[in-house]
Amino acid sequence: MQLITVRNAPAILAVLLTSALSSATWAAPEIVEACKSCHAEDGAGVGKANVPIIAGMPAVHIEEALxxxxDGARQCLEEPVMCDTAKLLSDENIADLAEHYGALPRGSVDEQFDADLAAIGEKVHRKLCARCHLPPDDADVEDVLGPPLHGQRSEYLRYALEAYLSGTRENLLPEMEEKIGLLDEGDVAVLVNYYASY
Ligand code: HEC
Ligand code: HEC
Known part of the structure:
Protein backbone atom coordinates (compact mmCIF):
# COMPACT_ATOMS: atom_id res chain seq x y z
CA MET A 1 0.00 0.00 0.00
CA GLN A 2 2.83 2.33 0.85
CA LEU A 3 4.40 1.65 -2.52
CA ILE A 4 1.47 3.33 -4.22
CA THR A 5 2.01 6.44 -2.14
CA VAL A 6 5.70 6.38 -2.89
CA ARG A 7 5.12 6.16 -6.63
CA ASN A 8 2.69 9.06 -6.66
CA ALA A 9 4.62 11.26 -4.33
CA PRO A 10 7.55 12.26 -6.59
CA ALA A 11 5.24 13.88 -9.13
CA ILE A 12 3.46 15.87 -6.46
CA LEU A 13 6.74 16.79 -4.87
CA ALA A 14 8.33 17.84 -8.13
CA VAL A 15 5.54 20.35 -8.73
CA LEU A 16 5.63 21.51 -5.16
CA LEU A 17 9.36 21.91 -4.90
CA THR A 18 9.80 23.47 -8.33
CA SER A 19 7.32 26.18 -7.50
CA ALA A 20 8.86 26.58 -4.09
CA LEU A 21 12.41 26.83 -5.28
CA SER A 22 11.48 29.37 -7.93
CA SER A 23 10.25 31.79 -5.30
CA ALA A 24 13.05 33.42 -3.36
CA THR A 25 11.89 32.45 0.10
CA TRP A 26 9.56 29.77 1.34
CA ALA A 27 8.01 30.20 4.73
CA ALA A 28 8.04 27.25 7.11
CA PRO A 29 4.30 26.58 6.98
CA GLU A 30 4.52 26.29 3.17
CA ILE A 31 7.44 23.93 3.01
CA VAL A 32 5.68 21.65 5.46
CA GLU A 33 3.51 20.75 2.44
CA ALA A 34 6.41 18.58 1.26
CA CYS A 35 6.38 16.60 4.52
CA LYS A 36 2.69 16.41 5.37
CA SER A 37 1.85 13.31 3.36
CA CYS A 38 3.95 11.23 5.76
CA HIS A 39 4.72 13.26 8.88
CA ALA A 40 1.43 15.23 9.00
CA GLU A 41 1.42 18.90 9.89
CA ASP A 42 1.69 18.07 13.60
CA GLY A 43 4.78 15.87 13.15
CA ALA A 44 3.07 12.87 14.74
CA GLY A 45 2.72 11.22 11.35
CA VAL A 46 -0.23 10.07 9.28
CA GLY A 47 -0.16 6.61 10.86
CA LYS A 48 2.43 4.88 8.68
CA ALA A 49 4.35 2.53 10.95
CA ASN A 50 7.76 3.21 9.42
CA VAL A 51 7.55 7.00 9.71
CA PRO A 52 9.17 8.37 12.88
CA ILE A 53 7.53 10.97 15.09
CA ILE A 54 9.39 14.23 14.59
CA ALA A 55 7.23 16.59 16.69
CA GLY A 56 9.15 17.93 19.66
CA MET A 57 12.44 16.41 18.50
CA PRO A 58 15.12 19.01 19.31
CA ALA A 59 15.74 21.16 16.23
CA VAL A 60 19.42 20.28 16.26
CA HIS A 61 18.62 16.56 15.85
CA ILE A 62 16.11 17.26 13.07
CA GLU A 63 18.75 19.28 11.23
CA GLU A 64 21.35 16.56 11.64
CA ALA A 65 18.98 13.94 10.27
CA LEU A 66 17.98 16.09 7.28
CA ASP A 71 24.30 14.22 1.72
CA GLY A 72 23.55 10.51 1.50
CA ALA A 73 25.11 9.46 4.83
CA ARG A 74 21.73 8.13 5.83
CA GLN A 75 19.65 6.21 3.30
CA CYS A 76 15.90 5.76 3.10
CA LEU A 77 15.54 2.03 2.84
CA GLU A 78 11.77 1.86 2.79
CA GLU A 79 10.69 5.32 1.69
CA PRO A 80 12.95 6.77 -1.03
CA VAL A 81 10.76 9.86 -1.26
CA MET A 82 12.02 10.96 2.15
CA CYS A 83 15.59 11.12 0.82
CA ASP A 84 14.54 12.58 -2.54
CA THR A 85 12.78 15.38 -0.65
CA ALA A 86 15.72 16.07 1.65
CA LYS A 87 18.07 16.43 -1.32
CA LEU A 88 16.00 19.35 -2.61
CA LEU A 89 15.99 21.31 0.64
CA SER A 90 18.10 24.44 1.05
CA ASP A 91 19.94 25.25 4.27
CA GLU A 92 17.23 27.77 5.02
CA ASN A 93 14.47 25.21 4.41
CA ILE A 94 16.19 22.79 6.79
CA ALA A 95 16.52 25.43 9.50
CA ASP A 96 12.85 26.45 9.09
CA LEU A 97 11.60 22.87 9.17
CA ALA A 98 13.70 21.98 12.19
CA GLU A 99 12.36 24.99 14.02
CA HIS A 100 8.78 24.23 12.99
CA TYR A 101 8.70 20.55 13.94
CA GLY A 102 10.96 20.98 16.95
CA ALA A 103 8.57 23.49 18.50
CA LEU A 104 5.50 21.26 18.18
CA PRO A 105 4.23 19.39 21.22
CA ARG A 106 4.95 15.67 21.27
CA GLY A 107 1.85 13.69 22.16
CA SER A 108 1.99 10.17 23.48
CA VAL A 109 1.63 7.35 20.95
CA ASP A 110 -0.03 5.28 23.67
CA GLU A 111 1.34 1.98 22.49
CA GLN A 112 0.95 -1.40 24.14
CA PHE A 113 4.02 -2.71 25.88
CA ASP A 114 5.06 -5.65 28.02
CA ALA A 115 6.07 -4.38 31.47
CA ASP A 116 8.50 -7.26 32.15
CA LEU A 117 10.34 -6.74 28.87
CA ALA A 118 10.33 -2.98 29.45
CA ALA A 119 12.01 -3.42 32.86
CA ILE A 120 14.82 -5.43 31.25
CA GLY A 121 15.03 -2.90 28.43
CA GLU A 122 15.49 -0.07 30.90
CA LYS A 123 18.60 -1.77 32.25
CA VAL A 124 20.07 -2.24 28.78
CA HIS A 125 19.27 1.37 27.95
CA ARG A 126 20.86 2.73 31.12
CA LYS A 127 23.99 0.71 30.61
CA LEU A 128 24.59 1.29 26.91
CA CYS A 129 22.42 4.04 25.47
CA ALA A 130 21.44 6.60 28.13
CA ARG A 131 24.52 8.75 27.65
CA CYS A 132 23.36 9.82 24.19
CA HIS A 133 19.58 9.20 24.19
CA LEU A 134 17.45 11.15 26.67
CA PRO A 135 13.65 11.40 26.89
CA PRO A 136 12.19 14.24 24.76
CA ASP A 137 11.25 16.32 27.82
CA ASP A 138 14.63 16.02 29.56
CA ALA A 139 16.29 19.39 30.12
CA ASP A 140 19.52 18.17 28.49
CA VAL A 141 17.97 16.50 25.45
CA GLU A 142 19.39 19.12 23.07
CA ASP A 143 22.93 18.68 24.34
CA VAL A 144 23.32 14.92 23.95
CA LEU A 145 24.44 13.39 20.69
CA GLY A 146 21.45 11.24 19.79
CA PRO A 147 17.76 11.94 19.10
CA PRO A 148 15.17 11.00 21.76
CA LEU A 149 13.98 7.39 21.49
CA HIS A 150 11.49 7.38 24.39
CA GLY A 151 7.96 7.61 23.02
CA GLN A 152 9.11 7.09 19.43
CA ARG A 153 6.86 4.83 17.34
CA SER A 154 7.74 1.20 18.20
CA GLU A 155 7.55 -0.05 14.65
CA TYR A 156 10.02 2.61 13.56
CA LEU A 157 12.44 1.88 16.41
CA ARG A 158 12.34 -1.84 15.66
CA TYR A 159 13.04 -1.15 12.00
CA ALA A 160 15.90 1.27 12.79
CA LEU A 161 17.53 -1.08 15.33
CA GLU A 162 17.28 -4.08 13.04
CA ALA A 163 18.75 -2.01 10.22
CA TYR A 164 21.74 -1.05 12.41
CA LEU A 165 22.17 -4.65 13.54
CA SER A 166 22.08 -6.05 10.01
CA GLY A 167 24.30 -3.26 8.71
CA THR A 168 21.77 -1.89 6.21
CA ARG A 169 21.66 1.40 8.13
CA GLU A 170 25.09 2.86 8.48
CA ASN A 171 26.14 3.83 11.97
CA LEU A 172 27.28 7.43 11.87
CA LEU A 173 29.09 7.29 15.19
CA PRO A 174 31.77 4.74 16.17
CA GLU A 175 30.73 4.80 19.82
CA MET A 176 27.15 3.93 19.02
CA GLU A 177 28.31 1.24 16.62
CA GLU A 178 30.26 -0.30 19.47
CA LYS A 179 27.24 -0.27 21.80
CA ILE A 180 24.88 -1.60 19.14
CA GLY A 181 27.42 -4.35 18.54
CA LEU A 182 26.84 -5.51 22.12
CA LEU A 183 23.12 -6.11 21.48
CA ASP A 184 21.57 -9.33 20.32
CA GLU A 185 18.24 -9.91 18.56
CA GLY A 186 16.42 -10.26 21.93
CA ASP A 187 17.59 -6.85 23.05
CA VAL A 188 15.66 -5.20 20.24
CA ALA A 189 12.38 -6.39 21.78
CA VAL A 190 13.26 -5.34 25.33
CA LEU A 191 14.46 -1.90 24.22
CA VAL A 192 11.43 -1.29 22.01
CA ASN A 193 9.13 -2.23 24.92
CA TYR A 194 11.05 0.06 27.24
CA TYR A 195 10.90 3.08 24.91
CA ALA A 196 7.17 2.42 24.36
CA SER A 197 6.58 2.39 28.14
CA TYR A 198 7.61 6.02 28.39
C1 HEC B 1 7.06 9.71 1.61
C2 HEC B 1 7.06 9.89 3.04
C3 HEC B 1 7.91 10.98 3.65
C4 HEC B 1 8.01 12.32 3.28
C5 HEC B 1 7.28 13.03 2.15
C6 HEC B 1 8.91 12.93 4.23
N1 HEC B 1 9.35 11.99 5.14
FE1 HEC B 1 10.66 12.28 6.66
N2 HEC B 1 10.74 10.30 7.00
C7 HEC B 1 10.00 9.34 6.35
C8 HEC B 1 10.51 8.02 6.71
C9 HEC B 1 9.95 6.68 6.21
C10 HEC B 1 11.60 8.22 7.57
C11 HEC B 1 12.55 7.17 8.14
C12 HEC B 1 13.56 6.94 7.02
C13 HEC B 1 14.74 6.09 7.34
O1 HEC B 1 15.66 6.59 8.01
O2 HEC B 1 14.75 4.97 6.90
C14 HEC B 1 11.69 9.68 7.76
C15 HEC B 1 12.62 10.29 8.59
C16 HEC B 1 12.67 11.63 8.85
C17 HEC B 1 13.49 12.26 9.86
C18 HEC B 1 14.41 11.55 10.82
C19 HEC B 1 13.73 11.36 12.14
C20 HEC B 1 14.51 10.51 13.08
O3 HEC B 1 13.89 9.99 14.02
O4 HEC B 1 15.73 10.37 12.93
C21 HEC B 1 13.24 13.59 9.80
C22 HEC B 1 13.85 14.68 10.65
C23 HEC B 1 12.28 13.81 8.74
N3 HEC B 1 11.94 12.60 8.19
C24 HEC B 1 11.78 15.03 8.35
C25 HEC B 1 11.06 15.23 7.17
C26 HEC B 1 10.76 16.54 6.63
C27 HEC B 1 11.12 17.84 7.29
C28 HEC B 1 10.08 16.33 5.45
C29 HEC B 1 9.62 17.38 4.47
C30 HEC B 1 10.63 18.21 3.87
C31 HEC B 1 9.94 14.89 5.28
N4 HEC B 1 10.55 14.27 6.33
C32 HEC B 1 9.28 14.27 4.23
C33 HEC B 1 8.97 9.59 5.47
C34 HEC B 1 8.76 10.79 4.80
C1 HEC C 1 27.84 8.03 21.65
C2 HEC C 1 26.45 8.35 21.55
C3 HEC C 1 25.46 7.25 21.27
C4 HEC C 1 25.28 6.06 21.96
C5 HEC C 1 26.09 5.54 23.12
C6 HEC C 1 24.14 5.42 21.35
N1 HEC C 1 23.64 6.19 20.34
FE1 HEC C 1 22.02 5.79 19.20
N2 HEC C 1 22.34 7.45 18.08
C7 HEC C 1 23.34 8.37 18.29
C8 HEC C 1 23.31 9.37 17.24
C9 HEC C 1 24.25 10.54 17.08
C10 HEC C 1 22.23 9.02 16.39
C11 HEC C 1 21.78 9.74 15.13
C12 HEC C 1 22.70 9.44 14.00
C13 HEC C 1 22.36 8.20 13.29
O1 HEC C 1 21.27 8.13 12.72
O2 HEC C 1 23.20 7.27 13.27
C14 HEC C 1 21.64 7.81 16.95
C15 HEC C 1 20.54 7.17 16.42
C16 HEC C 1 19.92 6.08 16.99
C17 HEC C 1 18.70 5.48 16.51
C18 HEC C 1 17.87 5.98 15.35
C19 HEC C 1 16.92 7.03 15.90
C20 HEC C 1 16.06 7.65 14.87
O3 HEC C 1 15.19 8.43 15.28
O4 HEC C 1 16.23 7.40 13.68
C21 HEC C 1 18.40 4.44 17.32
C22 HEC C 1 17.21 3.51 17.23
C23 HEC C 1 19.46 4.36 18.30
N3 HEC C 1 20.37 5.38 18.08
C24 HEC C 1 19.52 3.43 19.31
C25 HEC C 1 20.57 3.32 20.21
C26 HEC C 1 20.66 2.28 21.21
C27 HEC C 1 19.62 1.20 21.41
C28 HEC C 1 21.81 2.49 21.89
C29 HEC C 1 22.38 1.64 23.02
C30 HEC C 1 22.55 0.24 22.74
C31 HEC C 1 22.45 3.66 21.33
N4 HEC C 1 21.67 4.13 20.31
C32 HEC C 1 23.63 4.21 21.77
C33 HEC C 1 24.24 8.35 19.34
C34 HEC C 1 24.42 7.31 20.24
Whole structure:
Protein backbone atom coordinates (compact mmCIF):
# COMPACT_ATOMS: atom_id res chain seq x y z
CA MET A 1 0.00 0.00 0.00
CA GLN A 2 2.83 2.33 0.85
CA LEU A 3 4.40 1.65 -2.52
CA ILE A 4 1.47 3.33 -4.22
CA THR A 5 2.01 6.44 -2.14
CA VAL A 6 5.70 6.38 -2.89
CA ARG A 7 5.12 6.16 -6.63
CA ASN A 8 2.69 9.06 -6.66
CA ALA A 9 4.62 11.26 -4.33
CA PRO A 10 7.55 12.26 -6.59
CA ALA A 11 5.24 13.88 -9.13
CA ILE A 12 3.46 15.87 -6.46
CA LEU A 13 6.74 16.79 -4.87
CA ALA A 14 8.33 17.84 -8.13
CA VAL A 15 5.54 20.35 -8.73
CA LEU A 16 5.63 21.51 -5.16
CA LEU A 17 9.36 21.91 -4.90
CA THR A 18 9.80 23.47 -8.33
CA SER A 19 7.32 26.18 -7.50
CA ALA A 20 8.86 26.58 -4.09
CA LEU A 21 12.41 26.83 -5.28
CA SER A 22 11.48 29.37 -7.93
CA SER A 23 10.25 31.79 -5.30
CA ALA A 24 13.05 33.42 -3.36
CA THR A 25 11.89 32.45 0.10
CA TRP A 26 9.56 29.77 1.34
CA ALA A 27 8.01 30.20 4.73
CA ALA A 28 8.04 27.25 7.11
CA PRO A 29 4.30 26.58 6.98
CA GLU A 30 4.52 26.29 3.17
CA ILE A 31 7.44 23.93 3.01
CA VAL A 32 5.68 21.65 5.46
CA GLU A 33 3.51 20.75 2.44
CA ALA A 34 6.41 18.58 1.26
CA CYS A 35 6.38 16.60 4.52
CA LYS A 36 2.69 16.41 5.37
CA SER A 37 1.85 13.31 3.36
CA CYS A 38 3.95 11.23 5.76
CA HIS A 39 4.72 13.26 8.88
CA ALA A 40 1.43 15.23 9.00
CA GLU A 41 1.42 18.90 9.89
CA ASP A 42 1.69 18.07 13.60
CA GLY A 43 4.78 15.87 13.15
CA ALA A 44 3.07 12.87 14.74
CA GLY A 45 2.72 11.22 11.35
CA VAL A 46 -0.23 10.07 9.28
CA GLY A 47 -0.16 6.61 10.86
CA LYS A 48 2.43 4.88 8.68
CA ALA A 49 4.35 2.53 10.95
CA ASN A 50 7.76 3.21 9.42
CA VAL A 51 7.55 7.00 9.71
CA PRO A 52 9.17 8.37 12.88
CA ILE A 53 7.53 10.97 15.09
CA ILE A 54 9.39 14.23 14.59
CA ALA A 55 7.23 16.59 16.69
CA GLY A 56 9.15 17.93 19.66
CA MET A 57 12.44 16.41 18.50
CA PRO A 58 15.12 19.01 19.31
CA ALA A 59 15.74 21.16 16.23
CA VAL A 60 19.42 20.28 16.26
CA HIS A 61 18.62 16.56 15.85
CA ILE A 62 16.11 17.26 13.07
CA GLU A 63 18.75 19.28 11.23
CA GLU A 64 21.35 16.56 11.64
CA ALA A 65 18.98 13.94 10.27
CA LEU A 66 17.98 16.09 7.28
CA UNK A 67 21.60 16.82 6.39
CA UNK A 68 22.43 13.12 6.74
CA UNK A 69 19.67 12.26 4.25
CA UNK A 70 20.65 15.16 2.00
CA ASP A 71 24.30 14.22 1.72
CA GLY A 72 23.55 10.51 1.50
CA ALA A 73 25.11 9.46 4.83
CA ARG A 74 21.73 8.13 5.83
CA GLN A 75 19.65 6.21 3.30
CA CYS A 76 15.90 5.76 3.10
CA LEU A 77 15.54 2.03 2.84
CA GLU A 78 11.77 1.86 2.79
CA GLU A 79 10.69 5.32 1.69
CA PRO A 80 12.95 6.77 -1.03
CA VAL A 81 10.76 9.86 -1.26
CA MET A 82 12.02 10.96 2.15
CA CYS A 83 15.59 11.12 0.82
CA ASP A 84 14.54 12.58 -2.54
CA THR A 85 12.78 15.38 -0.65
CA ALA A 86 15.72 16.07 1.65
CA LYS A 87 18.07 16.43 -1.32
CA LEU A 88 16.00 19.35 -2.61
CA LEU A 89 15.99 21.31 0.64
CA SER A 90 18.10 24.44 1.05
CA ASP A 91 19.94 25.25 4.27
CA GLU A 92 17.23 27.77 5.02
CA ASN A 93 14.47 25.21 4.41
CA ILE A 94 16.19 22.79 6.79
CA ALA A 95 16.52 25.43 9.50
CA ASP A 96 12.85 26.45 9.09
CA LEU A 97 11.60 22.87 9.17
CA ALA A 98 13.70 21.98 12.19
CA GLU A 99 12.36 24.99 14.02
CA HIS A 100 8.78 24.23 12.99
CA TYR A 101 8.70 20.55 13.94
CA GLY A 102 10.96 20.98 16.95
CA ALA A 103 8.57 23.49 18.50
CA LEU A 104 5.50 21.26 18.18
CA PRO A 105 4.23 19.39 21.22
CA ARG A 106 4.95 15.67 21.27
CA GLY A 107 1.85 13.69 22.16
CA SER A 108 1.99 10.17 23.48
CA VAL A 109 1.63 7.35 20.95
CA ASP A 110 -0.03 5.28 23.67
CA GLU A 111 1.34 1.98 22.49
CA GLN A 112 0.95 -1.40 24.14
CA PHE A 113 4.02 -2.71 25.88
CA ASP A 114 5.06 -5.65 28.02
CA ALA A 115 6.07 -4.38 31.47
CA ASP A 116 8.50 -7.26 32.15
CA LEU A 117 10.34 -6.74 28.87
CA ALA A 118 10.33 -2.98 29.45
CA ALA A 119 12.01 -3.42 32.86
CA ILE A 120 14.82 -5.43 31.25
CA GLY A 121 15.03 -2.90 28.43
CA GLU A 122 15.49 -0.07 30.90
CA LYS A 123 18.60 -1.77 32.25
CA VAL A 124 20.07 -2.24 28.78
CA HIS A 125 19.27 1.37 27.95
CA ARG A 126 20.86 2.73 31.12
CA LYS A 127 23.99 0.71 30.61
CA LEU A 128 24.59 1.29 26.91
CA CYS A 129 22.42 4.04 25.47
CA ALA A 130 21.44 6.60 28.13
CA ARG A 131 24.52 8.75 27.65
CA CYS A 132 23.36 9.82 24.19
CA HIS A 133 19.58 9.20 24.19
CA LEU A 134 17.45 11.15 26.67
CA PRO A 135 13.65 11.40 26.89
CA PRO A 136 12.19 14.24 24.76
CA ASP A 137 11.25 16.32 27.82
CA ASP A 138 14.63 16.02 29.56
CA ALA A 139 16.29 19.39 30.12
CA ASP A 140 19.52 18.17 28.49
CA VAL A 141 17.97 16.50 25.45
CA GLU A 142 19.39 19.12 23.07
CA ASP A 143 22.93 18.68 24.34
CA VAL A 144 23.32 14.92 23.95
CA LEU A 145 24.44 13.39 20.69
CA GLY A 146 21.45 11.24 19.79
CA PRO A 147 17.76 11.94 19.10
CA PRO A 148 15.17 11.00 21.76
CA LEU A 149 13.98 7.39 21.49
CA HIS A 150 11.49 7.38 24.39
CA GLY A 151 7.96 7.61 23.02
CA GLN A 152 9.11 7.09 19.43
CA ARG A 153 6.86 4.83 17.34
CA SER A 154 7.74 1.20 18.20
CA GLU A 155 7.55 -0.05 14.65
CA TYR A 156 10.02 2.61 13.56
CA LEU A 157 12.44 1.88 16.41
CA ARG A 158 12.34 -1.84 15.66
CA TYR A 159 13.04 -1.15 12.00
CA ALA A 160 15.90 1.27 12.79
CA LEU A 161 17.53 -1.08 15.33
CA GLU A 162 17.28 -4.08 13.04
CA ALA A 163 18.75 -2.01 10.22
CA TYR A 164 21.74 -1.05 12.41
CA LEU A 165 22.17 -4.65 13.54
CA SER A 166 22.08 -6.05 10.01
CA GLY A 167 24.30 -3.26 8.71
CA THR A 168 21.77 -1.89 6.21
CA ARG A 169 21.66 1.40 8.13
CA GLU A 170 25.09 2.86 8.48
CA ASN A 171 26.14 3.83 11.97
CA LEU A 172 27.28 7.43 11.87
CA LEU A 173 29.09 7.29 15.19
CA PRO A 174 31.77 4.74 16.17
CA GLU A 175 30.73 4.80 19.82
CA MET A 176 27.15 3.93 19.02
CA GLU A 177 28.31 1.24 16.62
CA GLU A 178 30.26 -0.30 19.47
CA LYS A 179 27.24 -0.27 21.80
CA ILE A 180 24.88 -1.60 19.14
CA GLY A 181 27.42 -4.35 18.54
CA LEU A 182 26.84 -5.51 22.12
CA LEU A 183 23.12 -6.11 21.48
CA ASP A 184 21.57 -9.33 20.32
CA GLU A 185 18.24 -9.91 18.56
CA GLY A 186 16.42 -10.26 21.93
CA ASP A 187 17.59 -6.85 23.05
CA VAL A 188 15.66 -5.20 20.24
CA ALA A 189 12.38 -6.39 21.78
CA VAL A 190 13.26 -5.34 25.33
CA LEU A 191 14.46 -1.90 24.22
CA VAL A 192 11.43 -1.29 22.01
CA ASN A 193 9.13 -2.23 24.92
CA TYR A 194 11.05 0.06 27.24
CA TYR A 195 10.90 3.08 24.91
CA ALA A 196 7.17 2.42 24.36
CA SER A 197 6.58 2.39 28.14
CA TYR A 198 7.61 6.02 28.39
C1 HEC B 1 7.06 9.71 1.61
C2 HEC B 1 7.06 9.89 3.04
C3 HEC B 1 7.91 10.98 3.65
C4 HEC B 1 8.01 12.32 3.28
C5 HEC B 1 7.28 13.03 2.15
C6 HEC B 1 8.91 12.93 4.23
N1 HEC B 1 9.35 11.99 5.14
FE1 HEC B 1 10.66 12.28 6.66
N2 HEC B 1 10.74 10.30 7.00
C7 HEC B 1 10.00 9.34 6.35
C8 HEC B 1 10.51 8.02 6.71
C9 HEC B 1 9.95 6.68 6.21
C10 HEC B 1 11.60 8.22 7.57
C11 HEC B 1 12.55 7.17 8.14
C12 HEC B 1 13.56 6.94 7.02
C13 HEC B 1 14.74 6.09 7.34
O1 HEC B 1 15.66 6.59 8.01
O2 HEC B 1 14.75 4.97 6.90
C14 HEC B 1 11.69 9.68 7.76
C15 HEC B 1 12.62 10.29 8.59
C16 HEC B 1 12.67 11.63 8.85
C17 HEC B 1 13.49 12.26 9.86
C18 HEC B 1 14.41 11.55 10.82
C19 HEC B 1 13.73 11.36 12.14
C20 HEC B 1 14.51 10.51 13.08
O3 HEC B 1 13.89 9.99 14.02
O4 HEC B 1 15.73 10.37 12.93
C21 HEC B 1 13.24 13.59 9.80
C22 HEC B 1 13.85 14.68 10.65
C23 HEC B 1 12.28 13.81 8.74
N3 HEC B 1 11.94 12.60 8.19
C24 HEC B 1 11.78 15.03 8.35
C25 HEC B 1 11.06 15.23 7.17
C26 HEC B 1 10.76 16.54 6.63
C27 HEC B 1 11.12 17.84 7.29
C28 HEC B 1 10.08 16.33 5.45
C29 HEC B 1 9.62 17.38 4.47
C30 HEC B 1 10.63 18.21 3.87
C31 HEC B 1 9.94 14.89 5.28
N4 HEC B 1 10.55 14.27 6.33
C32 HEC B 1 9.28 14.27 4.23
C33 HEC B 1 8.97 9.59 5.47
C34 HEC B 1 8.76 10.79 4.80
C1 HEC C 1 27.84 8.03 21.65
C2 HEC C 1 26.45 8.35 21.55
C3 HEC C 1 25.46 7.25 21.27
C4 HEC C 1 25.28 6.06 21.96
C5 HEC C 1 26.09 5.54 23.12
C6 HEC C 1 24.14 5.42 21.35
N1 HEC C 1 23.64 6.19 20.34
FE1 HEC C 1 22.02 5.79 19.20
N2 HEC C 1 22.34 7.45 18.08
C7 HEC C 1 23.34 8.37 18.29
C8 HEC C 1 23.31 9.37 17.24
C9 HEC C 1 24.25 10.54 17.08
C10 HEC C 1 22.23 9.02 16.39
C11 HEC C 1 21.78 9.74 15.13
C12 HEC C 1 22.70 9.44 14.00
C13 HEC C 1 22.36 8.20 13.29
O1 HEC C 1 21.27 8.13 12.72
O2 HEC C 1 23.20 7.27 13.27
C14 HEC C 1 21.64 7.81 16.95
C15 HEC C 1 20.54 7.17 16.42
C16 HEC C 1 19.92 6.08 16.99
C17 HEC C 1 18.70 5.48 16.51
C18 HEC C 1 17.87 5.98 15.35
C19 HEC C 1 16.92 7.03 15.90
C20 HEC C 1 16.06 7.65 14.87
O3 HEC C 1 15.19 8.43 15.28
O4 HEC C 1 16.23 7.40 13.68
C21 HEC C 1 18.40 4.44 17.32
C22 HEC C 1 17.21 3.51 17.23
C23 HEC C 1 19.46 4.36 18.30
N3 HEC C 1 20.37 5.38 18.08
C24 HEC C 1 19.52 3.43 19.31
C25 HEC C 1 20.57 3.32 20.21
C26 HEC C 1 20.66 2.28 21.21
C27 HEC C 1 19.62 1.20 21.41
C28 HEC C 1 21.81 2.49 21.89
C29 HEC C 1 22.38 1.64 23.02
C30 HEC C 1 22.55 0.24 22.74
C31 HEC C 1 22.45 3.66 21.33
N4 HEC C 1 21.67 4.13 20.31
C32 HEC C 1 23.63 4.21 21.77
C33 HEC C 1 24.24 8.35 19.34
C34 HEC C 1 24.42 7.31 20.24
Missing amino acids: YAYK
